[in-house]
Amino acid sequence: MKKLINDPAQVVQDALFGIEAAHTDLRVDHPNKLVYRADAPRPGKVGLVSGGGSGHEPLHAGFVGPGMLDAACAGEIFTSPVPDQIVAATKHVDGGAGVLHIVKNYTGDVMNFEMAAELASAETGVQVSSVLVADDVAVQDSLYTAGRRGVGVTVLVEKIAGAAAEEGRPLDEVTAIAQQVSNDGRSMGLALTSCSVPTAGKPTFDLAEQEMELGIGIHGEPGRERLPLAPATEIASMLVEPVLADLPFQRGDAVLAFVNGMGGTPLIELYLMYHEVARILTGHGITVARSLVGSYITSLEMAGCSVTLLRVDEELIRLWDAPVRTPALRWGA
Amino acid sequence: MKKLINDPAQVVQDALFGIEAAHTDLRVDHPNKLVYRADAPRPGKVGLVSGGGSGHEPLHAGFVGPGMLDAACAGEIFTSPVPDQIVAATKHVDGGAGVLHIVKNYTGDVMNFEMAAELASAETGVQVSSVLVADDVAVQDSLYTAGRRGVGVTVLVEKIAGAAAEEGRPLDEVTAIAQQVSNDGRSMGLALTSCSVPTAGKPTFDLAEQEMELGIGIHGEPGRERLPLAPATEIASMLVEPVLADLPFQRGDAVLAFVNGMGGTPLIELYLMYHEVARILTGHGITVARSLVGSYITSLEMAGCSVTLLRVDEELIRLWDAPVRTPALRWGA
Incomplete structure (x- = not known):
């Protein structure tokens, strides 16, 4: 550690x-x-x-x-x-x-x-x-x-x-x-690596060099399954499809699409993932009204990402766009 | 990778x-x-x-x-x-x-x-x-x-x-x-881990489990020396003191203090480091006029941080505080 x-x-x-x-x-x-x-x-x-x-x-x-x-x-x-x-x-x-x-x-x-x-x-x-x-x-x-x-x-x-x-x-x-x-709103995440709790001093779980954990929890709790490491296109599909099916989100819905980093994943990969996510949503006839890309809810230094979709109406969009002044989200007056 | x-x-x-x-x-x-x-x-x-x-x-x-x-x-x-x-x-x-x-x-x-x-x-x-x-x-x-x-x-x-x-x-x-x-402005950085360039497929350099590289470059270029992993208090001193001595920053100076993450280091560690940095500056009679804490210039998924100090006057502070609207820095009208 x-x-x-x-x-x-x-x-x-x-x-x-x-x-x-x-x-x-x-x-x-x-x-x-x-x-x-x-x-x-x-x-x-x-x-x-x-x-x-x-x-x-x-x-x-x-x-x-x-x-x-x-x-x-x-x-x-x-x-x-x-x-x-x-x-x-x-x-x-x-x-x-x-x-x-x-x-x-x-x-x-x-x-x-x-x-x-x-x-x-x-x-x-x-x-x-x-x-x-x-x-x-x-x-x-x-x-x-x-x-x-x-x-x-x-x-x-x-x-x-x-x-x-x-x-x-x-x-x-x-x-x-x-x-x-x-x-x-619905979400699902995926880990490429574990993280280490400081007082534990060692990784919470082990993942082999060619493995990823689909459906990971933000404390490293077990997810749905371990799978061989896959390309971003496939990973995006594994995350977005279960999220879409669950609410369910439907053709014509407007969403806020949020691609979140788990802490150890660089921003360049999150933008790459965002593109994959946006492409899948477009394919389903879903409009991305707003987006958020970055590491906002993390699991220490875990590598991986999660995808969150929120169905939005005009009122939610208006409130999302309202000024905010915090260390991590900050815009407007 | x-x-x-x-x-x-x-x-x-x-x-x-x-x-x-x-x-x-x-x-x-x-x-x-x-x-x-x-x-x-x-x-x-x-x-x-x-x-x-x-x-x-x-x-x-x-x-x-x-x-x-x-x-x-x-x-x-x-x-x-x-x-x-x-x-x-x-x-x-x-x-x-x-x-x-x-x-x-x-x-x-x-x-x-x-x-x-x-x-x-x-x-x-x-x-x-x-x-x-x-x-x-x-x-x-x-x-x-x-x-x-x-x-x-x-x-x-x-x-x-x-x-x-x-x-x-x-x-x-x-x-x-x-x-x-x-x-x-002056800076110095430190790595706890390497990063891997995607087309290379393997870490740019090797660091043992108990080693860190002081003075790392943002492409993983060699720094000043390899040292045993040290507590944050000592690391902060190893980064801040050479930066202060170089300009040199002097008692009474006002600075913008920037603690930057290298990409794989979680925000909780950067805030912890920022506290150490601010404490050292106060000890030297230097006033922190503004601060920035986060991962803004990274090296893919490298773990580590850098410290940047900028001597500021009222005009630079005013320009720093001016509205900005970009994906990564965003505030004001």
């Missing part, structure tokens, strides 16, 4: 100091491993809180800022944040209009966010709603998960619901929009 | 199709492997052209757009673009105010950009100026390079000179600003 770190047990804490130093419009609560907007709470605005295990950067801390999250809770690497962190985040961003929790569907996250919502409500009366993201079509039930895993759609929920909250929409509307994105 | 590709000889061409499909405000000239702004040429605006070997994405095509480059020429992986490509780019973005070439100091790039400047001037009378970036303090002369190599400062030259050009400043002023950034 070769990493740019000091103590393997302190990686998350050490990185949070870097986030704090690099981004003057964010604040870090170090005891609670919490990143939040410097201007939180915003009176009258719905607060958006997400979080989860670390190792998926820029998710979630890289998406804190105007137009997206108000706070992100950082768990240890690939480990859910504890309820106390989430309670602290919820209280911190509560501007009187309630708080939405965006939760990836892993058993630990679901349990800890639920407990935190109850605790925060009981302690301060804050109204908390919650949206679960469970978009990974690869497998049903998995290591760490009952049901489907939450992966790439999480980024899109955070952006689109963040835009709705920034407009001053009430909690029920922001929640409904987040739920729509969660309902209408 | 495990990559998301089809034909190893077609990786650059295939990725350009992806860039074209993903970014509707860019255009691709496929025969010339050229990415340019859809609205080029902009009458009365100085045109900015850069380019170089591919494999360093998002550099350079990811920096094409308002506020930064007008065009980028993509060579084959780690290979200079040929003069014809650069001539085509130069003609294409000439809005009558002249064109600035931003050239990384590698023998092939220098020769081909010089030849292209002469050809373009002779053919159309376009006025071409050129700024060489040679910021890598690691070694003097190297594989592919006479003098110092051009690395991280290239990103900063493209952003800052791009902002000046966008303001409508004349060619001599834009060139002078680019030259100032080139003069006042």
